[in-house]
Amino acid sequence: MAHILLVEDDLTYARIVKNFLEKNGFQVSTCIKVKDAQNLLGNEKIDLTIADFRLPDGTGMELLHWAKENFPQMQVILITHYSDIRIAIKAMKLGAFEYITKPINPDELLATVRESLAQKASPSIQIEIPEERSSPHSKNTSVLRSAYVVGSSQEAEKLEKHIQLVAPTDLSVLVLGETGTGKELISKRIHEFSARKNGPFIAIDCGALPKDLAGSELFGHVKGAFTGALDNKTGHFEMANGGTIFLDEIGNLSYEVQIQLLRAIQERKIRKIGGNKEIEIDVRIIAATNENLLSQSGEGLFREDLYHRLNEFTLHAIPLRNRMADLEHFVQNFIQESNERLNKSIKSLAPEVWETFYSYDWPGNLRELRNMIKRAVLLSQGDRIEREALPTELLETQYYEKRMASENSAPAFTPAIPSARPIPTGDYKTHFQEQEKELILKVLQDTRYNKSKTAKILKMDRKTLYSKMEKYGLD
Numbered sequence: 387m388a389h390i391l392l393v394e395d396d397l398t399y400a401r402i403v404k405n406f407l408e409k410n411g412f413q414v415s416t417c418i419k420v421k422d423a424q425n426l427l428g429n430e431k432i433d434l435t436i437a438d439f440r441l442p443d444g445t446g447m448e449l450l451h452w453a454k455e456n457f458p459q460m461q462v463i464l465i466t467h468y469s470d471i472r473i474a475i476k477a478m479k480l481g482a483f484e485y486i487t488k489p490i491n492p493d494e495l496l497a498t499v500r501e502s503l504a505q506k507a508s509p510s511i512q513i514e515i516p517e518e519r520s521s522p523h524s525k526n527t528s529v530l531r532s533a534y535v536v537g538s539s540q541e542a543e544k545l546e547k548h549i550q551l552v553a554p555t556d557l558s559v560l561v562l563g564e565t566g567t568g569k570e571l572i573s574k575r576i577h578e579f580s581a582r583k584n585g586p587f588i589a590i591d592c593g594a595l596p597k598d599l600a601g602s603e604l605f606g607h608v609k610g611a612f613t614g615a616l617d618n619k620t621g622h623f624e625m626a627n628g629g630t631i632f633l634d635e636i637g638n639l640s641y642e643v644q645i646q647l648l649r650a651i652q653e654r655k656i657r658k659i660g661g662n663k664e665i666e667i668d669v670r671i672i673a674a675t676n677e678n679l680l681s682q683s684g685e686g687l688f689r690e691d692l693y694h695r696l697n698e699f700t701l702h703a704i705p706l707r708n709r710m711a712d713l714e715h716f717v718q719n720f721i722q723e724s725n726e727r728l729n730k731s732i733k734s735l736a737p738e739v740w741e742t743f744y745s746y747d748w749p750g751n752l753r754e755l756r757n758m759i760k761r762a763v764l765l766s767q768g769d770r771i772e773r774e775a776l777p778t779e780l781l782e783t784q785y786y787e788k789r790m791a792s793e794n795s796a797p798a799f800t801p802a803i804p805s806a807r808p809i810p811t812g813d814y815k816t817h818f819q820e821q822e823k824e825l826i827l828k829v830l831q832d833t834r835y836n837k838s839k840t841a842k843i844l845k846m847d848r849k850t851l852y853s854k855m856e857k858y859g860l861d
């Protein structure tokens with residue numbers, strides 16, 4: 387029976403989630419603090435940890451970091467508030483399987499738990515995953531990978547042209563772009579259109595490699611090379627022989643590993659740590675980053691010679707907000723994917739949902755869109771995704787933004803939500819100020835008087851917020 391550790395300091399919440407997971411056939415242990423979780427993980431065999439972000443003695447992120455160094459095989463799901471979307475994305479990059487947002491939806495939780503355990507299961511790690519009881523027709527929980535959407539926006543067509551151009555060559559490619567823009571999928575596509583397509587494609591997240599083990603993970607080691615090297619190990623480069631290696635978050639490699647990597651590229655040979663035999667390798671390298679490697683090389687953090695070796699051709703992954711003409715393609719694709727995975731038959735989005743999607747700036751890009759669609763498909767009953775299936779905080783942010791945007795056009799101001807009071811026909815300015823005061827107060831209350839967050843939600847700087855709070859007597 388799969389064993390789950392739930393780290394949550396809200397005891398009532400923890401009890402509800404524990405009962406729910408136990409009813410669905412999982413063994414669940416709970417604790418409140420990061421420290422307790424570390425002790426428990428050291429003493430018991432846990433397959434999956436579900437951790438809240440805010441904990442009394444630290445954060446779920448710290449726990450995730452520690453867990454990935456000490457128990458890399460264990461899956462971690464982080465619970466965040468929707469407004470913490472950037473934290474959630476960072477967690478994914480640190481190796482979390484998924485993030486789910488509060489308030490937790492039970493179906494979403496269960497689907498994510500099953501999916502994470504299914505992905506963990508492999509011939510060498512056997513975990514018994516309880517069968518889904520509620521739906522006898524549901525599909526198996528194997529992880530489906532997204533089909534690649536090319537898109538038809540101008541930016542997308544240019545990107546596709548470049549992919550097709552560089553794929554058949556053996557040039558090293560550097561893929562630049564924000565998180566979630568599809569850098570890994572682009573790299574996979576290059577591999578699939580190359581002569582190496584029948585060879586392996588190995589994707590490595592350099593950000594998740596434990597610092598002291600990165601060299602051995604990439605190049606392998608011989609038995610006895612260091613304490614803990616109990617056997618010979620084949621590194622990822624050797625495994626990728628004849629194919630492509632994708633090095634994500636390349637900026638995270640230590641200087642020492644960068645030197646090893648440079649040698650591997652220049653000499654097309656590697657040497658295992660502690661070994662003296664040279665192994666010939668034939669691997670194409672595709673690297674990705676969302677940082678400015680050149681400026682890092684100016685600061686001495688990233689070797690310039692390595693940068694130029696990796697960057698024989700550059701591709702720019704496009705932020706979703708700059709390819710809104712492709713939004714519909716992506717939505718259709720993710721709906722279909724979620725329908726298959728969750729055994730649903732959603733066909734479309736309600737007009738208000740489209741409106742929300744088109745006006746949102748998608749900081750988490752395609753990953754955020756995909757997760758939001760998956761959640762909405764799960765929560766929807768009919769064949770259309772309605773507003774209610776979107777996270778409330780997304781709707782609130784949109785509502786706040788609309789209201790603030792109307793500051794300079796007060797006479798034309800119309801309430802963005804039906805429940806807002808009608809505008810009196812007389813003094814618009816006074817009315818607007820009343821509404822603004824009310825709005826600032828509401829956001830302050832929602833964020834428990836966290837002024838940085840309030841300013842961020844209201845899209846104003848902290849100085850403006852302070853002066854408005856003073857003006858309205860809110861401090």
Ligand SMILES: Nc1ncnc2c1ncn2[C@@H]1O[C@H](COP(=O)(O)OP(=O)(O)OP(=O)(O)O)[C@@H](O)[C@H]1O
Binds near residue numbers: 533564634752753756
């Ligand atoms: N062209 C695409 N078609 C369909 N789905 C896509 C496409 N690009 C990205 N996605 C989806 O978006 C998500 C993020 O993609 P991917 O992991 O490739 O992004 P990334 O830029 O490598 O992210 P990170 O920088 O955080 O590692 C994935 O779930 C993937 O399924």
